Amino acid sequence: MSPKGTSCGAPAMAEIRNYTINFGPQHPAAHGVLRLVLELDGEVVQRADPHIGLLHRATEKLAENKTWLQSVPYMDRLDYVSMMCNEHAYVMAIEKLLGIEVPLRAQYIRVMLDELTRILNHLLAVGTHALDIGAMTMVLYTFREREDLMDVYEAVSGARMHAAYYRPGGVYRDLPERMPRYEVNKFKSAATVARLNESRQGSLLDFVEDFTNRFPAYVDEYETLLTDNRIWKQRTVGVGVVSPERALALGFTGPMLRGSGVEWDLRKKQPYEVYDRVDFDIPVGVNGDCYDRYLVRIEEMRQSNRIVRQCVDWLRKNPGPVITDNHKVAPPPREKMKGSMEELIHHFKLFTEGMHVPAGEAYAAIEHPKGEFGVYLISDGANMPYRMKLRPPGFVHLAALEEMTKGHMIADVVAVIGTMDIVFGDIDR
Amino acid sequence: MSARLEILCQNLQNALGERIKDLKTALGEVTLEVSAAGCLETARILRDHPDLRFEQLIDLCGVDYSTHGDGARDGKRYAAVSHLLSVSKNWRLRLRVFAPDDGFPVIASVNGIWPSAGWFEREAFDLYGILFEGHVDLRRILTDYGFVGHPFRKDFPLSGYVEMRYDPDQKRVIYQPVTIEPREVTPRIIREENYGDVPQGDFLRGAGHG
Numbered sequence: 001m002s003p004k005g006t007s008c009g010a011p012a013m014a015e016i017r018n019y020t021i022n023f024g025p026q027h028p029a030a031h032g033v034l035r036l037v038l039e040l041d042g043e044v045v046q047r048a049d050p051h052i053g054l055l056h057r058a059t060e061k062l063a064e065n066k067t068w069l070q071s072v073p074y075m076d077r078l079d080y081v082s083m084m085c086n087e088h089a090y091v092m093a094i095e096k097l098l099g100i101e102v103p104l105r106a107q108y109i110r111v112m113l114d115e116l117t118r119i120l121n122h123l124l125a126v127g128t129h130a131l132d133i134g135a136m137t138m139v140l141y142t143f144r145e146r147e148d149l150m151d152v153y154e155a156v157s158g159a160r161m162h163a164a165y166y167r168p169g170g171v172y173r174d175l176p177e178r179m180p181r182y183e184v185n186k187f188k189s190a191a192t193v194a195r196l197n198e199s200r201q202g203s204l205l206d207f208v209e210d211f212t213n214r215f216p217a218y219v220d221e222y223e224t225l226l227t228d229n230r231i232w233k234q235r236t237v238g239v240g241v242v243s244p245e246r247a248l249a250l251g252f253t254g255p256m257l258r259g260s261g262v263e264w265d266l267r268k269k270q271p272y273e274v275y276d277r278v279d280f281d282i283p284v285g286v287n288g289d290c291y292d293r294y295l296v297r298i299e300e301m302r303q304s305n306r307i308v309r310q311c312v313d314w315l316r317k318n319p320g321p322v323i324t325d326n327h328k329v330a331p332p333p334r335e336k337m338k339g340s341m342e343e344l345i346h347h348f349k350l351f352t353e354g355m356h357v358p359a360g361e362a363y364a365a366i367e368h369p370k371g372e373f374g375v376y377l378i379s380d381g382a383n384m385p386y387r388m389k390l391r392p393p394g395f396v397h398l399a400a401l402e403e404m405t406k407g408h409m410i411a412d413v414v415a416v417i418g419t420m421d422i423v424f425g426d427i428d429r
Numbered sequence: 430m431s432a433r434l435e436i437l438c439q440n441l442q443n444a445l446g447e448r449i450k451d452l453k454t455a456l457g458e459v460t461l462e463v464s465a466a467g468c469l470e471t472a473r474i475l476r477d478h479p480d481l482r483f484e485q486l487i488d489l490c491g492v493d494y495s496t497h498g499d500g501a502r503d504g505k506r507y508a509a510v511s512h513l514l515s516v517s518k519n520w521r522l523r524l525r526v527f528a529p530d531d532g533f534p535v536i537a538s539v540n541g542i543w544p545s546a547g548w549f550e551r552e553a554f555d556l557y558g559i560l561f562e563g564h565v566d567l568r569r570i571l572t573d574y575g576f577v578g579h580p581f582r583k584d585f586p587l588s589g590y591v592e593m594r595y596d597p598d599q600k601r602v603i604y605q606p607v608t609i610e611p612r613e614v615t616p617r618i619i620r621e622e623n624y625g626d627v628p629q630g631d632f633l634r635g636a637g638h639g
Binding site: 052053056058060061062065066067070096097099248249250251253262264269270352353354356359360361362363365372374376378380381382383384386387389391395398399400428429 | 624
């Protein structure tokens with residue numbers, strides 16, 4: 001504005017108006033395809049309107065046209081950083097409708113893998129949150145450990161991410177006796193491979209146990225980088241504060257609720273599988289800001305590590321079946337199928353027509369790393385669900401974005417998105 | 430039925446009385462059905478009554494019952510099903526409200542009682558076309574800008590009506606009618622009772638491992 005303009009009476013401030021900007025959908029800090037329409041007054045957010053659905057694949061509608069078993073792999077693709085937890089809620093809902101028992105060993109395997117998944121998820125959440133607000137190094141450290149856990153996924157299921165390992169009635173197969181090893185190639189020298197294979201000489205359980213021994217020291221490293229870091233605290237302390245009452249009203253669950261000081265964890269309050277047999281604590285925050293939620297996630301990783309170790313001890317001592325022997329639900333083993341006509345028919349019916357689930361409705365919820373992940377199933381007795389509704393935790397949290405960012409600077413929007421641990425696979429479904 | 434669920438049912442009876450259309454317990458879950466008229470007041474009682482205290486609306490979804498049981502069911506077509514959670518009492522409740530008019534489904538919005546309902550109601554409106562009366566911002570949420578129809582209704586085909594592609598001649602993205610044939614991989618079947626000589630309810634609960 002020219003100096004002439006001020007002289008004709010209008011004050012210079014009148015020229016500044018609110019303006020609207022588009023944040024995303026292709027913004028690296030948007031954690032996927034979030035389009036955020038921000039109305040700004042200078043740098044202060046006046047209004048934030050998230051536009052979601054850019055990754056909508058109608059998983060729920062697809063499930064209505066697939067057999068119960070065929071939908072399991074779709075669950076991995078919901079929240080694609082905590083794959084097995086999504087499957088868990090889905091198979092639990094089916095098991096509730098069927099009224100079948102899951103073998104104890106399968107329950108321990110599920111709990112162990114759920115907790116490894118929680119670590120996997122929090123590593124990504126904390127790592128990328130730090131990356132978004134300037135601490136580049138963090139993500140390099142957390143992805144180092146994620147690599148080990150991805151190897152666990154691959155060893156148990158054959159896939160690094162989309163495992164499809166949980167089945168109604170148990171898990172697909174028992175844990176492998178031998179942990180796969182690296183081989184020398186043009187990218188990895190013999191010395192590197194020897195170092196990498198050091199912890200992979202035994203079974204999967206040996207590898208997981210070795211991981212649990214190493215992991216607390218890694219968490220200390222993350223804390224050295226962030227917990228007392230002045231810049232990290234300046235960006236997170238007092239940002240995105242949610243009071244406990246407000247957190248409940250907004251439907252928050254998981255670390256978002258616990259960060260506000262509400263002691264609520266489904267693993268303790270409504271225990272499923274064997275969570276009532278393992279020993280762990282629930283961390284809660286005090287101030288309900290981004291920093292407290294970060295501390296909650298860090299402590300949850302330590303607690304998950306404790307649970308994993310207890311599961312490893314139990315699983316070593318107690319061999320047994322890992323899937324129900326009700327062949328109306330789970331297929332018979334391959335050997336039996338080759339020798340018995342009845343088992344062959346069971347197998348054929350299960351993989352063509354699929355199982356039938358008694359009419360009724362069930363809601364199963366688990367303490368997913370991000371909050372409460374629920375699956376609501378309505379069955380009318382057919383070989384596919386009549387209606388499936390997924391309750392993604394991130395959807396509810398993102399709905400509160402406007403309330404959490406109003407009056408904050410635009411840079412804090414990124415901090416708030418990071419603290420919500422947004423993944424679009426489950427928000428858009 | 431566990432003792433806690435009995436207490437919950439009793440408290441619901443005391444607090445709601447005449448408002449209850451149906452109250453069932455199955456698979457360890459309590460389902461409450463109320464009529465659309467006055468459901469807002471019911472919701473308020475559920476949240477504020479000292480013996481109920483459902484502070485959280487965990488989930489709200491639309492359901493289209495038109496082909497339930499292959500059309501064997503009669504009754505209203507659309508319902509909004511909510512899952513409520515009480516953090517202080519540690520219990521859950523499923524709340525079902527049927528929309529009185531199948532042609533123009535309208536249900537009162539509970540957005541003012543539980544703010545978390547806001548997006549869930551937008552979603553149910555988007556996918557099922559259920560209108561939530563009193564909602565402050567009832568826009569589509571998951572489908573594309575300018576989408577026509579309500580895709581989760583049972584009469585909406587799985588492959589939809591339009592597809593999008595880049596048109597090299599016009600040098601822009603265009604919409605056109607879908608070119609793929611609808612395809613059924615596994616047919617949907619409801620088996621009669623005692624199919625395969627085993628009583629339906631029994632074989633799943635009786636046989637099992639161990």
